[in-house]
Amino acid sequence: MVLIDKIALPDFPLLLAPMEDVSDPPFRAVCKDNGADLMYTEFISSEGLIRDAIKSRQKLDIFDYERPVGIQIFGGDEDSLALAAKIVDVTNPDLLDINFGCPVKKVACRGAGAGVLKDIDLMVRLTTAVVKSTSLPVTVKTRLGWDDDSKNIEEVAERLQDCGIKALAIHGRTRSQMYKGEADWTLIGKVKNNPRINIPIFGNGDIDSPQKAVDYKNRYGVDGVMIGRAAIGYPWIFREIKHFVNTGELMPPPTLGERIAVCKKHLIKSVEWKGPKVGIFEMRRHYANYLRGLPNIKDFRARLVTLMLQDEIIEVLDEIHRYYHGFEIEHSPIELINYHENCPL
Numbered sequence: 001m002v003l004i005d006k007i008a009l010p011d012f013p014l015l016l017a018p019m020e021d022v023s024d025p026p027f028r029a030v031c032k033d034n035g036a037d038l039m040y041t042e043f044i045s046s047e048g049l050i051r052d053a054i055k056s057r058q059k060l061d062i063f064d065y066e067r068p069v070g071i072q073i074f075g076g077d078e079d080s081l082a083l084a085a086k087i088v089d090v091t092n093p094d095l096l097d098i099n100f101g102c103p104v105k106k107v108a109c110r111g112a113g114a115g116v117l118k119d120i121d122l123m124v125r126l127t128t129a130v131v132k133s134t135s136l137p138v139t140v141k142t143r144l145g146w147d148d149d150s151k152n153i154e155e156v157a158e159r160l161q162d163c164g165i166k167a168l169a170i171h172g173r174t175r176s177q178m179y180k181g182e183a184d185w186t187l188i189g190k191v192k193n194n195p196r197i198n199i200p201i202f203g204n205g206d207i208d209s210p211q212k213a214v215d216y217k218n219r220y221g222v223d224g225v226m227i228g229r230a231a232i233g234y235p236w237i238f239r240e241i242k243h244f245v246n247t248g249e250l251m252p253p254p255t256l257g258e259r260i261a262v263c264k265k266h267l268i269k270s271v272e273w274k275g276p277k278v279g280i281f282e283m284r285r286h287y288a289n290y291l292r293g294l295p296n297i298k299d300f301r302a303r304l305v306t307l308m309l310q311d312e313i314i315e316v317l318d319e320i321h322r323y324y325h326g327f328e329i330e331h332s333p334i335e336l337i338n339y340h341e342n343c344p345l
């Protein structure tokens with residue numbers, strides 16, 4: 001068992017990473033069904049939350065079936081973060097996470113997200129302000145450091161633990177790496193194996209298969225792993241890792257029926273939560289992923305991304321199910337998209 005304050009997670013928990021524009025309630029619902037042990041909302045700006053709590057409210061929506069769930073906030077100002085933490089308190093998540101890892105310019109270069117890695121004293125003040133103003137367990141997600149010459153995560157981990165955070169998730173890249181190159185877990189392992197550290201340490205970065213999850217668990221001793229990109233369009237990654245951890249064997253990939261069922265659920269939840277127009281529109285980017293591996297799927301996909309009514313889309317999904325009946329989709333490696341500076345995420 002892994003404990004984040006009083007939140008009990010199973011051994012080697014699998015966390016769904018916070019992902020702006022991705023880890024919304026519809027997506028979280030399908031990840032939860034498939035074994036995610038702890039999930040986070042998309043990040044929420046503390047300033048935005050204070051200025052316009054109503055507009056940001058959607059991002060604060062959490063449902064009982066997804067617990068334990070954490071709300072993630074970011075900001076570079078103590079008072080704003082403290083006030084945002086109080087607003088979050090009222091929505092009653094299981095924990096509150098601070099983002100000190102976001103690399104995009106508009107966040108990091110305005111002294112929030114990964115920008116705070118340049119100033120550990122500021123990070124300590126911001127974290128303390130949040131810990132003091134909420135009754136929730138506070139966790140942090142961050143990176144190895146600002147750049148190659150300033151990988152300060154070992155000091156950061158100790159100082160944040162001293163502020164009273166209850167767990168730390170570390171993405172094995174620096175801010176200047178963005179998503180380039182391979183995540184380096186060596187320093188994550190060092191933090192985990194530092195005898196002064198007694199909070200759970202979760203490793204993050206490039207987990208895209210059960211074998212890699214177990215390999216990194218054994219190599220670096222982390223308490224659990226956080227998975228982001230690999231879950232996009234493939235929420236089955238969680239159950240596949242769990243199966244491999246428990247049995248040492250690889251599970252077969254999801255059947256066509258499972259893919260269609262999950263795709264439908266994602267669509268229905270999207271429409272329920274975002275309304276028909278936005279729900280249907282935002283669902284369009286997910287079809288290719290869910291249907292990957294089916295030959296000659298182009299025409300079906302073209303129909304899925306033009307239809308405007310949920311029932312019609314469900315009819316096409318049923319048609320796909322019938323058309324490919326008996327076809328076995330082979331397991332293909334998950335491709336991790338390399339997000340870059342110009343990408344809004």
Ligand SMILES: Cc1cc2nc3c(=O)[nH]c(=O)nc-3n(C[C@H](O)[C@H](O)[C@H](O)COP(=O)(O)O)c2cc1C
Nearest residue numbers: 017018019020042043099171205206227228229345
């Ligand atoms: C589309 C996208 C949005 C993201 N949004 C957030 C976010 O809101 N908060 C955060 O802490 N990290 C965010 N991240 C970073 C991920 O949480 C994670 O650290 C990163 O993708 C590396 O993990 P992975 O290799 O498993 O994808 C985002 C990543 C992606 C790809």
